Amino acid sequence: MPLSPQTERFVLHFGEMGSRWGVNRTVGQIYALLFLSPQPLHADDIAEALGFSRSNVSMGLKELQSWRLVKLVHQVGDRRDYFETPRDVWEIFRILMEEKRRREIDPTLTLLRETLLEPPAGDSEVHAQQRMGEMLELIELCTGWFDEVHQLPPETLQSLMKLGTKVQKVLGFAGKLRGRE
Secondary structure, eight states: OOOHHHHHHHHHHHHHHHTTTSOOOOHHHHHHHHHOOOOOOHHHHHHHHOOOOHHHHHHHHHHHTTTSSSSSEEEEEEEEEEOOOSSSSHHHHHHHHHHHIIIIHHHHHHHHHHHHHHHHHHSHHHHHHHHHHHHHHHHHHHHHHHHHHHHHHHHHHHHHHHTHHHHHHHHHHHHHTOOOO
């Protein structure tokens, strides 16, 4: 299964970007291939297209499944496992944000909350706790916003994102009406 030049460029780029996003290059390339594929692929197809060993593909697919970025599907009359990505890019975006939050943000919130429950041992810890409290407040504000935005339908979210700096102008105008600026 040879890749077209465009597909190959995309797959290679996604592999490089994957390493910057915290997954290995192989996983990024597997995901990119599945994302572009018009039909589900089985591991042998993926291994052949990318020139990876079957075991490397299998480990990459397991990681992508743990991220909920690929799902297992079956085809009638074929005992092999096939894999595909969600078709809706907004669903992919939501899954990525949920997983990043679960893996990175939630543990940080837990640590900050637990640490701030402990009394400071000295003056240096008073300052440290103040800074951690500021960080906790910021992260809670962001996650609260995320929870609100997460509930929006994709069309509304897309419209909100397209507003860009117009939101800032509206908020600035609202601040002026309240006498804040």
